[in-house]
Amino acid sequence: MLLLIVLLMDSSLALQAPGFSVVIGNATVQGNEGSGVLTSEAPCVTFNLLWLRDIGVGPESYLDAILQLYTGNGLEIGSHSRFSCSIRTLDARCLDINYSFAGYGARKTFAVWYSPAADRTYIASMESCSGSTETLLSILQTISEINRSRTLAERKGRNDTWSLLLSDLLSSWRYAEPSHLTGGQFLIHTNHTVSERGLRSYDGIDVSFPQDMFIRPAAVFHLLREAGYTPVIMQRQGSVWIAVKDGDEWQAISLNPLNPERSVGVQVFEDEWYRGIVYSDPGELAAANSINLSIPLDYIVRRCEPSRYVHLEMDNSTDRSDLERILGEHSYIPRYSEGRFDCSNASQVCWSFLKGMGYDAYLMVGARDHPLGEHMWVVVRTERGHIAIESAVVGKEQNFLSLGSIRSDADYYRGLMYNSSVHYSLLNPEEGMWLEPGDERIWSWIDSKAVR
Structure with missing residues (x-):
């Protein structure tokens, strides 16, 4: 021996x-x-x-x-x-x-x-x-x-403004051919020889990865960088994904979402997503895996605009009587109930109602780090600025007191803006109501005292 x-x-x-x-x-x-x-x-x-x-x-x-x-x-x-x-x-x-x-x-x-x-x-x-x-x-x-391995510092924020903007950007694009990623495959082969030295075998292995495993991170990497983010590509144990930098911390993004037809990635938070080989760009990824990497121009398709963070100028005029009257004359039939009919539902119904009446209305959302917390309300754009409307005006019995009330607090004039209920629904299908301006369905939620 x-x-x-x-x-x-x-x-x-x-x-x-x-x-x-x-x-x-x-x-x-x-x-x-x-x-x-x-x-x-x-x-x-x-x-x-x-x-x-x-x-x-x-x-x-x-x-x-x-x-x-x-x-x-x-x-x-x-x-x-x-x-x-x-x-x-x-x-x-x-x-x-x-x-x-x-x-x-x-x-x-x-x-x-x-x-x-x-x-x-x-x-x-x-x-x-x-x-x-x-x-x-x-x-x-x-x-x-x-x-070659690194461990990135995981971003501590959850459901804050930065996180929601990133999520909406990912959801504003989809894969042209939506499918779930599959893993790599291997094939072991051997060659046997017999000689005066006896029996010998020489083994080899062939490995193949699905092409999408490398095209996806390359495409999303360019999308994020063009949007102003600082992304890297990570690889470990048969998976390739993205991490996005925020200060000294990182947010991991899986490129294999549950619904690839409505998003190119989702944020993930488990520890294993922050360990692996880190590549600064798709070129490094291709070189390390000995592949030729080219991205078809139509590999990802834009679904809609992403949300945007805005600071709005308040309309300080005193001529708000028509809007105040409309809001006061109407209310919501359901009682306020978190997760069933809450600020998100009320705001989308209010938006549809006001938009149908000719107002230039938009939806606003606050994240966890917003002074209003995780909340939704409506803003109306005028020639002099914007008017914010709190749609969840609730009494002691959790009944809505009106369709909404005008607010002058500065906090109501900053947050994430969505163009419409459909826009919000595209980016947040779990909470979206897919309402159009003046949608007939809103009358099942608006108080019967409303005059059509």
Whole structure:
């Protein structure tokens, strides 16, 4: 056993491979950061090390494929065993197989592990005339990697103005061909030779990713950068996504939304979305994965305008009698109920009513960091500025007292603005009512005293 280790390991120099080094002699290296193979041969022993960009598949799946590969087509497995092993500080799964081919027998040991430092899966194997497990693990302990992984500081804000603006931007675009992303695939293959040295096998692996896995982050990256954000692209364990910078913190964005026909991404908050390989632009992503990356011009399609944050000038005129009269003469039939008929519903109904009467009305929204909190109200634009209307004017019994009341507080004149109920509904379909100006449906919510 000692003889095999000495033949393979040259302690004078560590062999340099893309992104890592290993103490081994008489080896050839082919490949790049994304994938490759290192092979070393000595009398009575063959060492093979494959590396590939991780596709989100665990070590057991690779071992299953290896066992299947060594069964059939003239190959027979006499015995095999799986066990846990370790590569430096990383957990790995090992497999010993005794197999035969064309009357020749051999023993081979495999080790498979994932490295978060480089987001790569390694598949090592050794064939020798005697037991090879100890020799294989001794070599693997000498591997030293360049750490490519980073952990970004997660943004602490939730449902604040910055977050809502980002969400609305993502929802104002959709994928031209909406579908959910699928994971990568791998195919392990082997070549067997028989000679005076006995039975030898040489393994290889082919990995493929769906094209959308790289086009999506590239397209959304350009969208965000053109909108004034600072994005990066992240990759880990078979997934690629976006992170957007806000000060010294970052917000992660999944590019595989539940409804890709109405959004190009959604904000996510789990810790794992803030760890991985970070690329400053799509060019770095393409180079690291050895792909040619081009984005079709119509890959993403605009659905509508995003919302916008505004500071409005208040109309200070005293001639508001007509608007005040209209608001006072009407009210809402339902009682105020959070999540059933609240400020969002009342504001959209009020907007439709006023817009149908010829007023230049808009919807305003406050986020968690707004002085009014998470709230919605209406503004009417006039020749002299804007008039804010609080639509949720509620009495002690949770009944609405009127269609709304005019407010002069400065807080009502800043926030996120939406052009219409349909505009709001496109960006927030869970709360949107999809009302048109003067929509007939509003009369099921407006007090019967209203005169049509």
